[in-house]
Amino acid sequence: MSHSSTFLLFTLSLSLTGVVGFQPIASYHSLHLRPTSSCLHQHQRYTLGVRKGTVPMVVNMNLQSKDRNDISKTVWNQALSAFIAISLVFGQSHLEAKAAPPQTKVAPVQANNVAAEEKNSKIEEKVELFAEILKDIQNLYVEPVDLDKLTETGFNAMLSSLDPYTEFENVQAAQQMKVQTFGNYGGVGLVIAKPKNSKGEELPYINIMGAFEGYAFDAGLRAGDVLLSVNGKDVKDLPVDKVSELLKGDPGTSVKIRYSRPGIAEVQEQELKRRIVLLRDVPLGMMIGDEAEKIGYVKLQGFSSSAAAELAYVISQLQSKSPLNGLILDLRNNPGGLLTSAIKVSDLFIGEGKDIVTTRGRLIESNIASDTAKSELSQDENKVDKSLLTKSGQKSKTSSFETVYKAMPILIPAGNSRVAFHPPLLDPSTRLVVLVNKNTASASEIVAGALQDHDRAVIIGETTYGKGLVQQLQKIGKGGTQIKFTVGKYYTPSGRCIQSKTYKEAKNGFVGTEATAIAERKVFYTDNGRPVRDAGGIEPDIAMQPAQPGQLEKELEKRDTFFKFATEWQKKHVDDGEALAKGPLPVVTDEVYKEFQRYVEKEESEFEGPFDKSLELMQEALDQAGYGEAKNDVQSLQKHLSSLLMGEFDKNRKDIMKRLEIAIRQHYVPESYILSLSLADDEQVEKAYAIAKDGAQYQTVLGVTNKDASLTSRAN
Numbered sequence: 001m002s003h004s005s006t007f008l009l010f011t012l013s014l015s016l017t018g019v020v021g022f023q024p025i026a027s028y029h030s031l032h033l034r035p036t037s038s039c040l041h042q043h044q045r046y047t048l049g050v051r052k053g054t055v056p057m058v059v060n061m062n063l064q065s066k067d068r069n070d071i072s073k074t075v076w077n078q079a080l081s082a083f084i085a086i087s088l089v090f091g092q093s094h095l096e097a098k099a100a101p102p103q104t105k106v107a108p109v110q111a112n113n114v115a116a117e118e119k120n121s122k123i124e125e126k127v128e129l130f131a132e133i134l135k136d137i138q139n140l141y142v143e144p145v146d147l148d149k150l151t152e153t154g155f156n157a158m159l160s161s162l163d164p165y166t167e168f169e170n171v172q173a174a175q176q177m178k179v180q181t182f183g184n185y186g187g188v189g190l191v192i193a194k195p196k197n198s199k200g201e202e203l204p205y206i207n208i209m210g211a212f213e214g215y216a217f218d219a220g221l222r223a224g225d226v227l228l229s230v231n232g233k234d235v236k237d238l239p240v241d242k243v244s245e246l247l248k249g250d251p252g253t254s255v256k257i258r259y260s261r262p263g264i265a266e267v268q269e270q271e272l273k274r275r276i277v278l279l280r281d282v283p284l285g286m287m288i289g290d291e292a293e294k295i296g297y298v299k300l301q302g303f304s305s306s307a308a309a310e311l312a313y314v315i316s317q318l319q320s321k322s323p324l325n326g327l328i329l330d331l332r333n334n335p336g337g338l339l340t341s342a343i344k345v346s347d348l349f350i351g352e353g354k355d356i357v358t359t360r361g362r363l364i365e366s367n368i369a370s371d372t373a374k375s376e377l378s379q380d381e382n383k384v385d386k387s388l389l390t391k392s393g394q395k396s397k398t399s400s401f402e403t404v405y406k407a408m409p410i411l412i413p414a415g416n417s418r419v420a421f422h423p424p425l426l427d428p429s430t431r432l433v434v435l436v437n438k439n440t441a442s443a444s445e446i447v448a449g450a451l452q453d454h455d456r457a458v459i460i461g462e463t464t465y466g467k468g469l470v471q472q473l474q475k476i477g478k479g480g481t482q483i484k485f486t487v488g489k490y491y492t493p494s495g496r497c498i499q500s501k502t503y504k505e506a507k508n509g510f511v512g513t514e515a516t517a518i519a520e521r522k523v524f525y526t527d528n529g530r531p532v533r534d535a536g537g538i539e540p541d542i543a544m545q546p547a548q549p550g551q552l553e554k555e556l557e558k559r560d561t562f563f564k565f566a567t568e569w570q571k572k573h574v575d576d577g578e579a580l581a582k583g584p585l586p587v588v589t590d591e592v593y594k595e596f597q598r599y600v601e602k603e604e605s606e607f608e609g610p611f612d613k614s615l616e617l618m619q620e621a622l623d624q625a626g627y628g629e630a631k632n633d634v635q636s637l638q639k640h641l642s643s644l645l646m647g648e649f650d651k652n653r654k655d656i657m658k659r660l661e662i663a664i665r666q667h668y669v670p671e672s673y674i675l676s677l678s679l680a681d682d683e684q685v686e687k688a689y690a691i692a693k694d695g696a697q698y699q700t701v702l703g704v705t706n707k708d709a710s711l712t713s714r715a716n
Contacts, residue, residue, distance in 0.1 A: 162485075171480040183281065190215075191211070191212075227259050278306075282301075295328070302335070323427045323429070325431065327431070333440070345447050346451070350424055458691050494526060495524050
């Protein structure tokens, strides 16, 4: 049975099982999570070395259309059950972020009782000391203290001395981690933030920065609206996290909101029903370029428990009519996520039986290691190849584990029986190109590393972040808190660990970091014999630096100037704004761009350049040193730098116009359209498209010989 027919059979079987508890979403959206480099997202388009001004085709159920609004709704309404059920089939055995093999706590063997008692005694001694310090501070300190805050500070200080990824998570952080892991939460589907003034300071009111399709967007809310109250409570001076808590709640409950819209005097009111808001890992999938070339593009921005299911569905739709000649997988700015999701995503591209990743780490006591191996095998037997337990030293009481994950068959329910789906989903002859950058990390690097080591894809972009550590979550206490700690490292199929930094002994409570010297990095080899190095992230096969925004664009972005001008533009275009934003012609004409320049010069009169603070300090230092006469020179330099900064309106006109175009359209159109719009003139995407089209160049980069060429080529 073919891959497509197996997938369709599976999708058909889902309609009989009935997945409940989830509401359909019309399109994907981006979610800005709390920043972290641990294994736990920006995107955007117009065309790419293809027909300029045209809108790329977005994936749909057996059809393609240029009507993006209808497309997104059709796709995800029909595919929701497939997403959820496939994620169950693909497995959710490790639903805690960055999971390593599960560790089962077992009583130590008799021979180690003495050593165990000594360790426990030392731990108890430290706990008593910590408790005594807390008690004295609470009772004797000059001012009353917040015991919870003080304790949490102590926990974080202790754990931060180990590595940046080992940390204590309070109830709020644990809930956020749960959202990231499962990819959903109970709420209304709004992105909110406080706007900033020209100095970058937060203003007191709450702006709606985005509304998710299928949720608040369908109820009529738009970016640029100002949130006034939630369930009768004024939110003007509340912090964003408190307002977010008011909006979230149990699915099925309702929340009343009042808001104002630019250009409309009357206050708007809406009663929204809270639902399960699904956070998508795949925000965009589409065909790009000349239709005859059959080149697909997919953006993967996270690795929650449903990532593989979403990606499998999109790829199936892209190749539903005929096999793809090429596919671009965009992993740029993907910070990672679940280890198991990285393995299952790799299953879609790598041949059955091939290694995907190996995890190695430390276990306490040999009998615990043994039980861990059994637990891992029993929970994920289709992925674990073996579990090797080796003593780290004759005198040591610790053991290490090694678990090898391979691409293995997946059993798909089909009526009363199950059908075996054999990896890969993507035809092996389809040319695969992966885009990465310095923010591609952890789980993303597992996928990129496996594809590179097996010569399955050409990697384009920057060297990746270089996080080769595996974390595990463990619940502690009774209040919903948990600890996240490093338990091991992962290794790509060639045997390399891509961890780029080592963590030195902490000084003054802060852990030190040190990058591995190039001379110390070991060389490994891909299946085709291409050399690759460890200890420095995934180095691309074709290195390309991304286009960098100018200083003016960065300053305007930092102060929300694009968004604020778009809101002002919306006030003037109450009647025709939506039609213009949804139309085929650019919204930002020469006149609109001149208007934006005047807005920056007038409304941002207190605009501070990036060097103003430094120049002020220089003036103070000159006064103190008795060189006051040099202040005129500093002022002249400040004026010159300001002139250079504003001169970027002409120098970087194209880039600023593109960013302004996106800001205005964000007030009217769905996020999926904005994501595709941002790909316009993306040089890395254009290069990926060229490689995906050119079979000879593709094979040359991968070191494919003439003997092997027939395995990866197809006549166009």
